[in-house]
Amino acid sequence: MQQVQVGIFLFDEVEVLDFAGPYEVFSRTRLTPGVESRRSDETAPFKVFTVAAESRTITATGGLRVIPDYDFAAAPPIDLLVVPGGFGTRALLHDAPVLDWIRRTAAGAVRVTSVCSGALLLAQAGLLAGRRATTHWGALDLLASLDPTIRVEANVRLVDDGITTSAGVSAGIDMALAVVEVMQGRVVADDTARYMEYDRRLPPTAR
Amino acid sequence: MQQVQVGIFLFDEVEVLDFAGPYEVFSRTRLTPGVESRRSDETAPFKVFTVAAESRTITATGGLRVIPDYDFAAAPPIDLLVVPGGFGTRALLHDAPVLDWIRRTAAGAVRVTSVCSGALLLAQAGLLAGRRATTHWGALDLLASLDPTIRVEANVRLVDDGITTSAGVSAGIDMALAVVEVMQGRVVADDTARYMEYDRRLPPTAR
Numbered sequence: 001m002q003q004v005q006v007g008i009f010l011f012d013e014v015e016v017l018d019f020a021g022p023y024e025v026f027s028r029t030r031l032t033p034g035v036e037s038r039r040s041d042e043t044a045p046f047k048v049f050t051v052a053a054e055s056r057t058i059t060a061t062g063g064l065r066v067i068p069d070y071d072f073a074a075a076p077p078i079d080l081l082v083v084p085g086g087f088g089t090r091a092l093l094h095d096a097p098v099l100d101w102i103r104r105t106a107a108g109a110v111r112v113t114s115v116c117s118g119a120l121l122l123a124q125a126g127l128l129a130g131r132r133a134t135t136h137w138g139a140l141d142l143l144a145s146l147d148p149t150i151r152v153e154a155n156v157r158l159v160d161d162g163i164t165t166s167a168g169v170s171a172g173i174d175m176a177l178a179v180v181e182v183m184q185g186r187v188v189a190d191d192t193a194r195y196m197e198y199d200r201r202l203p204p205t206a207r
Numbered sequence: 208m209q210q211v212q213v214g215i216f217l218f219d220e221v222e223v224l225d226f227a228g229p230y231e232v233f234s235r236t237r238l239t240p241g242v243e244s245r246r247s248d249e250t251a252p253f254k255v256f257t258v259a260a261e262s263r264t265i266t267a268t269g270g271l272r273v274i275p276d277y278d279f280a281a282a283p284p285i286d287l288l289v290v291p292g293g294f295g296t297r298a299l300l301h302d303a304p305v306l307d308w309i310r311r312t313a314a315g316a317v318r319v320t321s322v323c324s325g326a327l328l329l330a331q332a333g334l335l336a337g338r339r340a341t342t343h344w345g346a347l348d349l350l351a352s353l354d355p356t357i358r359v360e361a362n363v364r365l366v367d368d369g370i371t372t373s374a375g376v377s378a379g380i381d382m383a384l385a386v387v388e389v390m391q392g393r394v395v396a397d398d399t400a401r402y403m404e405y406d407r408r409l410p411p412t413a414r
Contacts, residue, residue: 016234017403020227020271024376027223027269035345039294048269057274062234062255064227067264067272087246137404138242168404169231170380196224197344197375199408 003047004183007078007105009118010052010068011098013088016060017169018115022082023048025176025192029184033191045184051075053098061086072101080179081109084172085116085136092121093146099125106163113164113179115172122163123147132161136168157201174201210254211390214285214312216325217259217275218305220295223267224376225322229289230255232383232399236391240398252391258282260305268293279308287386288316291379292323292343299328300353306332313370320371320386322379329370330354339368343375364408381408 006026008019031043041047052058052068059065070076083102092098102125106112114122119135122128123146132151135143144152153159158166158175166175177200181189193200213233215226238250248254259265259275266272277283290309299305309332313319321329326342329335330353339358342350351359360366365373365382373382384407388396400407 015231016227017231020223020231023269023271024222024224024227027271035343050271062230063276064230064234064257065274065276067274069270069272136242138402168402170403170405173377195345195375196377198377201406 001043001045004045004079004110005077006046006048006080006082007075008048008050008082009084009102010050010058010060010066011086011088011092012059013086013091014058014060014084015086015116015169016062016064018084018086018118018172019050019060019082021170021173022084022113022115022176023050024196025173025180026080028195029180029188029192031184031188033187035195038195045188046080049076051078053101061088072097077108078105079110081105081112082176083112083114083118083121085114085118085120085139085168089117089120093124103127111164111179111183113166113175115166115175116168119143119165120146122165123150127163128165131163132159133163133165134159134167135165138168173198208250208252211252211286211317212284213253213255213287213289214258214282215255215289216291216309217257217265217267217273218295218299219266220293220298221265221267221291222293222323222376223269223271225291225293225325225379226257226267226289228377228380229291229320229322229383231403232380232387233287235402236387236395236399238391238395240394242402245402252395253287256283258285260308268295279304284315285312286317288312288319289383290319290321290325290328292321292325292327292346292375296324296327300331310334318371318386318390320373320382322373322382323375326350326372327353329372330357334370335372338370339366340370340372341366341374342372345375380405
């Protein structure tokens, strides 16, 4: 089986659930339903890995220390890019290597997604120009100010307009399940949610 | 402010969302509502850290690599113990140092909690004897078999019977928010959920 390569971007002060929610969803999806299929990767349609600018340990919000799988230079091709949010995004809004990497990776990806204030990085990289998009409720104004051509939507769980942006923190779980549904079908997405004992919120714009 | 010391147990093959959900909730709780208060720890009622048997890097399910803050020997006193689940629990069911540490830590803690199949470790440590408890739907039978005095409950989000056990994976978020509510009040718990853009599921037995 050809696995979809899922690259999750990590950086200092990334919000824990922003990356851990999609990480959980994509890494635990199986084409065979139930619990036992999760003991191996045999029917795993996604291969998940983390990428950071450098290979050093990342400190997420709250102090959680995560070792990225790859730095920018060593990362394999990415089919599905996940850009999480967190207060750490603010320091990256003028980080040229990060924005360049996001732009280049997005150009080669089948699908580009963000969680929470990760949308700010996509906007600053120019990827949301002219598109509808959303972000954490506390970052909606900042998102609009970064690029006035973005049609910022409030009070939605996610927006899919070529690029998939989601609302804050926990909305990344719904975003990831929505992507699983688009790529692997509703039965697989619902089984993954059942495994996680997660009641999916129907994203009003994407379903 | 005297912070509640929250120790989250980590081990190889711990399920990512099992520990990341409570980590997010407890580390992002603030007594002052809104987004700005989350930029510092000034009004953070909980101090969250991770503990593993040894100080080496932990590999969670899917391959996520996390560096624990403390090993058993170096861990500070824990007020609130979180035991997450995952397939890795099975290998620990006969690990005497781990079960001893859980037993000793629980004895000194104000509150003991589990997520998902973390309940298996609490059961094996003898902590659930005679109590009502729950776990992931795929582990209910195993939980009952480990200790026949446990009154295992199915189809509940969490059970609070002196020790707080939750259902699978995402239920750890609800468990943590329920503990925040008990310890810091409903306003603080609801504000934390709002920050995370998480719609709380009302745990039928604990609210």
